[in-house]
Amino acid sequence: MPAVVTLLFLVSITVSSSVPAQAQDSVSVTIWANTASVPDTMKPTSFVQVRGSAAVLGPWSPGSKAILSYVSGDYWRGTVKFKKGDTVQYKFFTNANSSLTSSIEHQGWENDLLDPSGNRILVVPTRDTTLPIQFVNGSPNKQNQYWRPYRESDSIDVLFRINMAGNESFNKNTQFMGVRGGTAPLDWGTSIVLTREDQHGNGGSRQYDGTNFWSTTAKFPASALASDAEYKFVILSANSPSAGVVAWEDGIRAAPDVKGGGNRFIAKGVTKDTTLAWKWWANAPFVPFK
Incomplete structure (x- = not known):
């Protein structure tokens, strides 16, 4: 019996010391x-x-x-x-x-x-x-490690972003971009104006021209996104929410975030600040990137 006890004890030592x-x-x-x-x-x-x-x-x-x-x-x-x-x-x-x-x-x-x-x-x-x-810091500036491309608040902040390089008729030096929709703060009659971005620190795999990007953050009441929120981008004649619409984003190519009626949408159930993957105008890429 003592020999058995000694053997078990040695096995226990061998197993416990086997962790690298x-x-x-x-x-x-x-x-x-x-x-x-x-x-x-x-x-x-x-x-x-x-x-x-x-x-x-x-x-x-x-x-x-x-x-x-x-x-x-x-x-x-x-x-x-x-x-x-x-x-x-x-x-x-x-x-x-x-x-x-x-x-x-x-x-x-x-x-x-x-x-x-x-x-x-x-x-x-x-x-x-x-x-x-x-x-990931794709902005033109140095950032804090835990920076956000929007300011946090009690509401739900949604980042909208679009690349206009694929629209040959758009003049980024004289025209402007907006977003309209059916859920406040978006409205189909007035625009939230987007800001034209500067060149980026990271051009991505295609070395995109950062000045073709336009973006803005919209604040939604938490209750507003209990249902799908439809929206579209628009080209504006001036840098103003009430500026005339030069063109609506019509004929959007099929994509997971496009409704049957042709509007983009934010899927219901969003409960915290979010970012929407950036879009090409009407989902039509700039020709070299198709």
Whole structure:
């Protein structure tokens, strides 16, 4: 009997010491990214990656194993193992293509952040964690790590964004863009005027001209989005909500967010600030990008 007890004790010691030291020192960090500000035709099959100073992140190369998976809308998610206590610098890399070739493997870096390094910073915690949502910085300016392309409020902020490069008759220097709809604050009779964007820090895989993008944020009462909210973009003759409509966005090509009657819509059930994937005018891409 003593021999049996000794054998069981030795087996117990062997099993408990078999956990690799590396596994004990690492934690899982879940990263959420929103690509709303990326000037690229991002699709569920597109490429979103985290590159940085840690070995698992390249380092700083296309070889990074931190490739995020599409969730819905503009949201992407991935989980990466890091060593506890390490300080990691990183950035997001995005590309409309599902895989990278050598000619485009560096086309898609986000713009710099406000940290002196220009990068995002992660001090790895001692336990598994999920980071707050981070917006990929496709803006023309340096931003805080957890910046938002809209101002948070008690209402629901919805970001509208359109690229007008595909409309050859539109003059971005003399005409303006608006959005109209049937759910307040949108109205079919007056426009919420969009702002023309500056050149972006990240031109995306196609190196888009940022000045063809127009965007604005509209504040909806929380109760307003209990039903689908229909809308359309319009070309305006002046920079005013009451300006005349030069053209309505008619003949919109079929898309998941277009109603049978031809209007775009925000799907019901939105309960928090959201971004709508940017659109081409009437869903007709600029010819080189079709």
